[in-house]
Amino acid sequence: MLFFLAFETVLVPMYFLxxxxxxxxxxxAALKFVLYTVLGSVVMLLGLLLVGLKAGTFDMVALATDNGRGLTTSVQVIAVLAIGLGLAVKTPMWPLHSWLPDAHTAAPTVGSVLLAGVLLKMGTYGFVRIALPVTPDGMRTFAPYLAAFAVAGIIYGxxxxxxxxxPGNKGDLKRLIAYSSVGHMGFVxxxxATMTPTGVNGALFANIxxxxxxGLLFFLVGAVKDRYGTADLDTLAGATGAALYGxxxxxxxxxxxxxxxxxGLPGLAGFWGEMLALFGAFDPAAGLSRPAFLTCMAVGAFGTLLTAAYLLLVVRRVCMGGPRPAGESALADVQRYEFAxxxxxxxxxxxxxxxxxxLLGLTDPAVQQLLAGGKP
Incomplete structure (x- = not known):
């Protein structure tokens, strides 16, 4: 119940932001954000109540240690469906994602950073901390469908x-990064969904x-918008281009x-989470359909190519361009407070x-215990 209350409390400051x-x-955008998340949370609350009443406790540690042994399979399936819907909205999982682009586009820079860096993680954390250890049989039932929705989100984003x-589509940079979040959270x-230590560790790594x-991308787009007065790609890339390099x-x-x-360039943080998630899909937990997860792995790997394509196009359109026209005022480079x-x-x-x-040294012991049904 404390998890649920905290889960809902974060909506208040974000709405006003x-x-x-x-x-x-x-x-x-703010109203859509609140309506989506509150409606999802109502369903999630019903699932949490079902688990607590049937198990005789709402203690997360006790429930995780029991590892679903006090709950029938049918109760677990219903609970995962209800809890998962609420968590999927917050994540956000395709096709429950439509509140996110509007919220990111309308939010101030700090609001977008908080959304990307904190709020989206609450949904996936709930899957790992509640759904996986408390209702493992229910998760095993829905895992292939969760994986399918995940890779659909990767491709869609x-x-x-x-x-x-x-060019010509009047794409907003903040909206583009919001859609990229749908894809990245798909890897999480x-x-x-693999229900393996490798996959769950990869999911937690990708979360961070x-x-x-x-968060850094939203800060940078906010800085570009402050300097040019717009985040519209066609405006930024028009005439001589934004030409940030020059x-x-x-x-x-x-x-x-x-x-x-x-x-996901190797050597930077984005690489490891995606790679471990794909490795987890290559060899999912016992009882899960390996051909289905191999298909999801292949689709997800193709999504990494699409991700590279649009991000490199963004770099070309925003960072490259012709020389500054004569008479145009110089553009302010990174300021000290921005560096800080x-x-x-x-x-x-x-x-x-x-x-x-x-990171993996911190998450792996807890993940091993959660999946085995022990105190994390």
Whole structure:
């Protein structure tokens, strides 16, 4: 119950961040955000109540230790369906994602960073901390469907981004990164669906990597919007182009760095979570259909190619371009306060990419115990 209350409490400040300090269509976006998440949470609450009443306790540690032995399979299936719907909205899983692009586009920069770095992680954390250890039989029933929705989200998010980055489509950079989050969170859900230590560790790693990288991307897009007055790709790339490499080289370098980190370049944080999720799908837990997960692995791997395609197009359109026309005022490069905010995110992205054991050493013991039915 404490988890549920905390899960709901975060909606209050985020609603006001979007509705009060957001951009165009902020009130509609804030209302859509709250309605989606609250309706999902109502269903999730029913599932939590079912588990607590049937098991005789709401203690998360006791329920995880019991590992579903006090719950019948039918109760677990119903509970996972209800709890999973609420968590899937928050994640967000395709096709319950439509609140996210609107919320990100309307939110101020800090709101987008909090959404990407914190709120989306609450859904996937709930899958790992509640659904996997408390209702393992129910999760095993729905795991192939969760994996299918996950890879559908990966492909859908990538295709949406490719459409937005195409010249003439008036694609908004913040909206593009929001759709990229749908794809990246698909890898997290795929790792969870494998129900293996490898996949779940990959999901947790991808969770943290996504928060670092996408948070940095939203900061950078906010900086570009402050300087150019718009995040519209066609406007930025029109005439001589945004040409950040020539006009604000440090900002351009950071945009390129965040983009290649997001596409999963080896040596940066984005690589390990996606790779481990795909490895988990290659050899899923006992009782799960290996051909189905191999298919999901192949589709997910194809999604990484699409991700690389749209992010490299973003770099080309935003960072490259012609020289600054005569008479045009110089563009401000990265300021000191921006360096102070962005450097930790960039440094942690490199650290986690070069030394993944920093995170995996923390998550693996807990994951092993959760999957085996022990106190995490």
């Amino acid at each position: 979007i509705a009060r300090w957001g951009g165009e269509n902020r009130r509609a 990538s295709l949406a981004c490719l459409s937005l980055v195409k 859900l795929l790792g969870i 990597a996504h928060g670092l990288i996408t 006009r604000a080289p440090r900002l351009g370098a950071l945009v390129a760095f965040a983009a290649v980190a997001s596409l 905010a962005w450097t930790p995110l960039a440094a942690l992205t490199v650290l986690a990419g070069l030394w993944p054991a920093v």
